[in-house]
Amino acid sequence: MTPEAAPAPDSRPNPFRLERGGPVAPRSGLLATAHGVVRTPAFMPVGTQATVKGLSPDEIRAAGTQILLANTYHLMLRPGADLVRERGGLHAFMGWDGAILTDSGGYQVVSLRERVAIREEGVAFHSHLDGHPEFLSPERAMEIQADLGPDIAVTLDHAVSLPASPEDVRDAAERTLRWTERSLARAAALSTPTGLPQLRFAIVQGGGDPALRAEMAERTSRLPCDGFALGGLSLGEAKEETWSAARAANGSLPADRPRYLMGMGTPEDLLEGIAAGVDLFDCVLPTRNARNGMAFTSDGPLNIRNAEHARSGAPLDPRCSCEACARFTRAYLRHLHQAGEILAHRMLTLHNVTFYQTLMREAREAIDRGAFDAFGGEFRRRYRDTRAADSP
């Protein structure tokens, strides 16, 4: 961290207390939000449309969730940010009193690709719902997030899919930095529906190039934000490239501020990310894969469609105590899945989110007793992922 990196973030009170670890090492900490303290490292289940698909707020909590993610892009289109503000913000709207982070919408907009035009002013795109033309600027992204009222808002970024030319990668990273400045300037003038404070995380881009990542992290860390998000990773580069880029960025961010790795998360990714100094994660894998019949277990992923489970009296995971494992056999859950029943989606989702949250809690405990490496090794020895790599 260069000397000039420190001042600006420190101009805002630090919501994070680092308890163990350093800039590029397994860390544990406490992140104070308007809806409670989040113990990190923490995993955020994805609630794209203001609901974690299939689960009630009580179940999201019972799974061990402290903070969830909702998507600005989807909510700005439906039901609309003004409606959510009118109903008191996301927490009141969806009946969730834990912490919420919203992304900025940048990733979703760009992933639509062919219907998108990126200009310096912002991103013009068409709604995936009805083709309506829309425009998202850095300022607008923060206005929408102020209306939604999450505990943590994220600045607008420009991500590029890899492979891309070094020029394109730098161009997007530089634009992201300019957009971050504009996002933060606009956010300073906004307020949430409840009047409760909102933290601001700035996205660091830079593709798979560690030097560029380090540079962008260092320059971003001079801006008046509360925490940082690593964007544009796992977008086509090799896994080693992902982690060296993440490590380079984390090494150039202030050690005492929270870092969030966006949109990545097999169980192995979480362990790798924690080792690289990441505090917050989100990923659709536990929820999306559940609806496809895939359950995460201590022994590795399990496909409930497989005939071997048809008459099984065993739970999904004998080491799990979620409602799905406490109440139902694989035979019943397979029947429900084969019959297309909602309860299958519910129960596999509940189990998978519980599995992720249990993994994170155990990782935190291992960090706190200085035994993270042993914990990770033990997990990997038992966990066998025999499938082809499953990307989000």
Place this chain on the structure above:
Amino acid sequence: MTPEAAPAPDSRPNPFRLERGGPVAPRSGLLATAHGVVRTPAFMPVGTQATVKGLSPDEIRAAGTQILLANTYHLMLRPGADLVRERGGLHAFMGWDGAILTDSGGYQVVSLRERVAIREEGVAFHSHLDGHPEFLSPERAMEIQADLGPDIAVTLDHAVSLPASPEDVRDAAERTLRWTERSLARAAALSTPTGLPQLRFAIVQGGGDPALRAEMAERTSRLPCDGFALGGLSLGEAKEETWSAARAANGSLPADRPRYLMGMGTPEDLLEGIAAGVDLFDCVLPTRNARNGMAFTSDGPLNIRNAEHARSGAPLDPRCSCEACARFTRAYLRHLHQAGEILAHRMLTLHNVTFYQTLMREAREAIDRGAFDAFGGEFRRRYRDTRAADSP
């Protein structure tokens, strides 16, 4: 009731205690099953595939459910009765420790119509899942239900859609009576997976003709069964015809045995059926309509898709205390429904089943204090169904 009607049912111990009312009047009673006492009149939510679509067993119970219905036809095809027996029967399989009634499969088989051949021996049909040829005889219907292990099994019947010729109606009613005798004879030799006793309800047919219904009720009541089911109603006849047929049948059944009106149940139908002396009901309306966005409320049905609910901070029904009404606004539930989210189906289903069970509980209480007519009048004054008749 003619003198010769009494002997046979009385040869089996009566699981029912009539507390208030007579043969064709609002009644309250206690129906003892292997999984608890059911206070009647009672409504059975439909769990076609061994799950009440969208709800967990705890939620089914929290809604006020004492007994639910599962479908023999669907379960014999998937996952198969032998698998359910191997897993300990329906209660263990689906994690429900309340009472269960299964129908005989007769109605589903016949409603497939063009792929069905009805012979004296039984019904040949093709699976709706894979076209596989299947055969359901009275004996087989009871064997399957013994494997499934519900608290109440129902004999195989032959229903006819109306209008039909008097000859066809009598022919089906007479065949039903012969099949009932064969069903009951076979059931006597069977046992459930748990060894717990299973009650047997005999179906009474007879179309919309009160005289034939009375005759068939009287002749069926001589057979060694525990209770009776009124089948083949609401299959095309006018409502007045339905109720005069139901009243005629109930007038010729032993007053002290339970009667179950199969597959009918708008809220108004439940009140009408109770007035006609019915003890048990089932219907897909509360669950199926929930998934289509229709909520039953004290003021009548409500369609959550309607734009008028888009910004509403009101619950579905201010008089309801279910999780959906306690936690969520119409605005949020509408958003979830429009976005195709599972939580919308869950919450509207939970609400509708709660609404039905609350109606039944209040009806029982009104009967017990001798005020059923006043209760029904008050309900109807408030409840406004402005839709076109919505049939199951």
